[in-house]
Amino acid sequence: MEIELVLSALKVIGYGLGAIGPGVGIGLACYGCCVGTARQPEVQGRLFTNFIIGAALAEALALIGFVLAFIL
Amino acid sequence: MDALEQLSHHAQELQESFNSTIVIGSSTFGMTQYVLWMVICWIITCVVVLTVARKLTLVPTNKFVNTVEYGYQFVRNDMGEGIIGHGFKKHVPFLATLFFFILVSNFVGLIPGCKTPTGTISVTWALATLSFVYFNWCGIKAHGGLGYIKSIAPSGLPAPMVPVIWFFELISLILRWLTLAVRLYGNMFAGHMVLGIFALATGIFLTTGIEAMSPTAGISVAWFALLLVMYALETLVAFLQAYVFTVLTAVYISLATSAH
Numbered sequence: 001m002e003i004e005l006v007l008s009a010l011k012v013i014g015y016g017l018g019a020i021g022p023g024v025g026i027g028l029a030c031y032g033c034c035v036g037t038a039r040q041p042e043v044q045g046r047l048f049t050n051f052i053i054g055a056a057l058a059e060a061l062a063l064i065g066f067v068l069a070f071i072l
Numbered sequence: 073m074d075a076l077e078q079l080s081h082h083a084q085e086l087q088e089s090f091n092s093t094i095v096i097g098s099s100t101f102g103m104t105q106y107v108l109w110m111v112i113c114w115i116i117t118c119v120v121v122l123t124v125a126r127k128l129t130l131v132p133t134n135k136f137v138n139t140v141e142y143g144y145q146f147v148r149n150d151m152g153e154g155i156i157g158h159g160f161k162k163h164v165p166f167l168a169t170l171f172f173f174i175l176v177s178n179f180v181g182l183i184p185g186c187k188t189p190t191g192t193i194s195v196t197w198a199l200a201t202l203s204f205v206y207f208n209w210c211g212i213k214a215h216g217g218l219g220y221i222k223s224i225a226p227s228g229l230p231a232p233m234v235p236v237i238w239f240f241e242l243i244s245l246i247l248r249w250l251t252l253a254v255r256l257y258g259n260m261f262a263g264h265m266v267l268g269i270f271a272l273a274t275g276i277f278l279t280t281g282i283e284a285m286s287p288t289a290g291i292s293v294a295w296f297a298l299l300l301v302m303y304a305l306e307t308l309v310a311f312l313q314a315y316v317f318t319v320l321t322a323v324y325i326s327l328a329t330s331a332h
Contacts, residue, residue, distance in 0.1 A: 045154050052319050060247050063254045 011069040018065030025058035075280040075288070079273055086268045090261065092192060110189035113177045121172060147171050147318065155322040156329075163325055166206055171318040174199065174256070178310035181264060182303070190313075191260040193253065200253035203321045211328030220328070248324055252317065259313050263306045270299040 033051035037044045092104040103111070124140040132138040147168045152160035174190060181188020189195045211220045224245060225238035274295040281289025 049155050049323060052316070053323055056248075056251065056316075056320055056323075057244070059255065060244075060251045063251050063258065064247075066258050067250070067254055 011072060015065045015069040019062045022058045022060075022062035026055045029054040029058065075276050078276050078280065079269075082272050082276065083269060086272060087265070089268075090191070090265070092194075104192075105187050106189050106192040106195060109180065109187045110177070110195055113173065113180055113189055116180070117172050117176045120176075143172065143175075144168055151318055151322045155319065156326045159329070163210070163322070167318050167322055170199070170203065170321060171314055174314040174317055175311065178260065178314055179307075181260065182307060182310060188260050188264060190256050191264055193257045196253040196257040196260075199256070199317070200249055203252055203317075203324070204249040207321065207324040207328045210325050214329040248320075252320060256313055256317055259309055263302075263309055266302055267299065267306060270295055270302055274299060 029051050033047050036047045092106055094102045095105045095108055096103040120140060124137050127134055127137050128141075129137075132141055148160075148164050151167055151171075152164045156163055177189045177195075180186050181191060190199075208220075211223070214220070215223050224241045225234050226241075229237055274292045277292035277295060278289055281287070281292065
């Protein structure tokens with residue numbers, strides 16, 4: 001019981017640690033998208049597409065952590 | 073029993089209520105509650121879209137028709153034309169189907185008492201598999217089988233780097249499949265879990281507070297306010313996840329079909 005509790009707590013902590021990087025990454029991507037759009041509103045469409053691709057790539061890491069927390 | 077103890081006890085029951093249980097038929101041939109709601113969402117989507125398609129006029133006067141047409145236009149212009157660009161028209165039916173189905177599924181789950189079909193991994197896997205097969209098929213049609221395999225690695229790389237980059241790009245290609253499924257599932261499941269916990273906390277703090285005649289019953293007001301805020305957030309997330317799923321499918325189609 002005790003060990004199981006510790007293990008499940010460790011899984012959640014691991015997921016939390018894994019979510020830090022993607023959080024920073026998506027924040028940076030969003031910052032870049034906003035700043036770029038403010039400077040040059042006419043390229044908003046292309047910037048937004050790249051932002052979505054970048055956010056999806058960064059988010060993949062957090063999602064892998066999410067899956068691992070479930071299956072381990 | 074203490075309110076917090078009761079909460080953790082009920083939270084486990086809540087978590088078990090999210091597991092798939094068979095509601096129609098047996099385990100060999102039957103439906104879990106999620107599949108049942110998926111069929112219901114499918115019927116709702118079909119009824120809405122088909123009734124609108126029969127009432128189409130050149131100048132829309134019906135408000136309902138206008139709303140759905142706006143949704144279609146959103147998919148066509150923002151996702152199709154904006155992201156895929158040239159030759160987007162043949163992809164619009166697939167994208168619009170995905171968008172409307174996921175949107176209806178996500179919003180149905182917000183009605184108390186209803187289950188969201190996208191809150192289970194099996195439904196989102198199926199949707200992600202559809203999308204994965206579709207964009208790979210588009211890529212193979214655009215480049216030919218061998219050409220598509222080559223086009224996974226971006227062109228213009230120095231020759232010794234090509235196999236390494238190709239391998240990494242292949243992993244990222246397969247990860248798209250996983251992330252499409254897990255993103256939708258994770259957002260929906262976690263959102264409904266949070267809503268459930270806050271609703272439970274509201275009830276438990278209220279009843280234990282009244283039983284003990286203590287002013288802690290007032291805390292349930294704060295829980296209820298939080299519940300309302302989270303509900304508003306979940307409404308946003310429901311739309312956003314349908315949008316993100318469709319946009320990512322469009323992006324992957326454009327990546328697969330474009331000449332590098």
